[in-house]
Amino acid sequence: MEDNLLYSDADFRRVQNIAMREAGIWLQDTKRDLVESRLARIVRGNGCKSYAELLNLAESSGGSEILTKLVFAITTNVTNFFREKVHFDHLQAEVIAPAAGAIRKGKRFRVWSSACSSGQEGWSMAMSVMTVIPDASQYDVKILGTDINADMVKIARSGSYRRQDTDGIPEVLKKKWLLPASDDHLVFSGDICALPTFNPMNLNGEWPFRGTFDAIFCRNVVIYFDAKTKARLWERLSGRLNPGGFIYVGHSERIGDPLSCGLEPVSSTIYRKIR
């Protein structure tokens, strides 16, 4: 129990409903205590004596800002540069390198980090592109990063990271693309900054863009979704992949029935859109 703040099973069930309704996130019953500690700061920050009081505020007509903060607080944002490096090796060898010639002749090339958190995945994609095509910023090459948590998206956009959080970046790439921003922060600089764009977006809501992608990373996010939400998402993501394009999922995630959404597995966590 967080100090003297009142927290009941009914409060937890209300948060479960909010998480499902607002983000498609299914909070299992085992997350009861985690939710209590994640929300404690918001309960106190809004001068509430109980979780019920906060939830009433969040669901009142003027409560949308609190509701948004509540949803942000229940998201898990752990990430790092070149996480599951095998995916970036595959992206480089099987997607970027084969497309390089066409890109130089004007081909549109798009990669999507679809639950980008604070941006490490998107910036790792950008470094992968620049490694293969050093002049990529002159062509029609873009990386889109989206996440429901706008606070994380702000960090992604800044391109500024604590030194200790940049450990996953090989030294040679660090020297090439990052400059000291302060004693303890490094910031991306140079041509690479033309590639990524980061925007807040709910994967389970409307997608405010039309284009398709050569590769989509959807990693370590569907673990928070229920089966129906996952199935619908795979279908929608597949619809946004160019024929022959790839979708990458987290190491503990699988696309249940890939063929039914036009995908074929090429490894346990990489799927190709059937042409």
Ligand SMILES: C[S@@+](CC[C@H](N)C(=O)[O-])C[C@H]1O[C@@H](n2cnc3c(N)ncnc32)[C@H](O)[C@@H]1O
């Ligand atoms: C554990 S992080 C994964 C980050 C990165 N993809 C990786 O694998 O390192 C999960 C991210 O999914 C985001 N998320 C959760 N539900 C979402 C939704 N409905 N739409 C978009 N992003 C969501 C969270 O905000 C969080 O930043």
